[in-house]
Amino acid sequence: MKNEYDRDDFFHEYAQMPRSRQGLEAAGEWHQLQPLFPSLQGKRVLDLGCGYGWHCRYAAEQGAAQVLGLDLSENMLAQAKKMGVPSTVSYRLCGIETYEYPENTWDVVLSNLALHYIEDLSEVYRHVFRTLTPGGIFLFNIEHPVFTAGVSQDWIYDHDGTPLYWPVDRYFFPGERVTRFLNCDVSKQHHTLTQILMGLLENGFTLEAVEEAQPPASMMNLPGMQDELRRPMMLLVKVRVKK
Numbered sequence: 001m002k003n004e005y006d007r008d009d010f011f012h013e014y015a016q017m018p019r020s021r022q023g024l025e026a027a028g029e030w031h032q033l034q035p036l037f038p039s040l041q042g043k044r045v046l047d048l049g050c051g052y053g054w055h056c057r058y059a060a061e062q063g064a065a066q067v068l069g070l071d072l073s074e075n076m077l078a079q080a081k082k083m084g085v086p087s088t089v090s091y092r093l094c095g096i097e098t099y100e101y102p103e104n105t106w107d108v109v110l111s112n113l114a115l116h117y118i119e120d121l122s123e124v125y126r127h128v129f130r131t132l133t134p135g136g137i138f139l140f141n142i143e144h145p146v147f148t149a150g151v152s153q154d155w156i157y158d159h160d161g162t163p164l165y166w167p168v169d170r171y172f173f174p175g176e177r178v179t180r181f182l183n184c185d186v187s188k189q190h191h192t193l194t195q196i197l198m199g200l201l202e203n204g205f206t207l208e209a210v211e212e213a214q215p216p217a218s219m220m221n222l223p224g225m226q227d228e229l230r231r232p233m234m235l236l237v238k239v240r241v242k243k
């Protein structure tokens, strides 16, 4: 199974993004995601769709005892390894759908901006529930349903290219959306808010936090950032396992 991140043109464009060059501090969601992390001291942490491994290295810095980053892309994992692998971190080329999710093994499962590539979210929830230890935390950031239900996931522009509004259509038809991202056709999966949140409750999780990402004031001077306050792009969710 291959994904867009192994296409050279897409990988090259992704490498130009501020979050790829400067890491977590340049990611618009980090100021909201970071405070949702539980203490990672001595914890075993699994990162689903780890990409360059920013969150894996962060977990290691926070004292995690063991960190495993999974990703389907050889390019992304090669870059993660180039950036230095702390002794407690390891990476595995593996799909989120195909990892074995050993029972009661991980204290914290993370996933940043990868779950909107997954068709059957409920199955991943079931696996994550099984692999978490009692009281364990699942913390993720997924593209917001208002964003994934966007038509071509883009604004409607006026004649001089100013965004007029964000069109939403076929909201209650979850499934594949082929969109333009970084000048490439990218296949993503739209899930409704009900599927994302109720799926967690139905799989035995207890909801601890839900946030919709807004860029920090310090980024508001960057091109396009003001428009990020016109519709939500990312949904941050923290749940706990009750076993």
Ligand SMILES: C[S@@+](CC[C@H](N)C(=O)[O-])C[C@H]1O[C@@H](n2cnc3c(N)ncnc32)[C@H](O)[C@@H]1O
Pocket (backbone or CB within 6 Å): 003, 005, 048, 049, 050, 051, 052, 053, 054, 055, 070, 071, 072, 073, 076, 094, 095, 096, 097, 111, 112, 113, 114, 117, 118
């Ligand atoms: C937007 S990047 C985010 C990377 C990283 N989590 C971060 O926040 O920097 C999405 C990542 O998800 C990975 N990915 C997409 N679908 C996947 C799947 N089915 N299984 C594993 N990884 C996947 C991609 O290869 C890519 O590295």
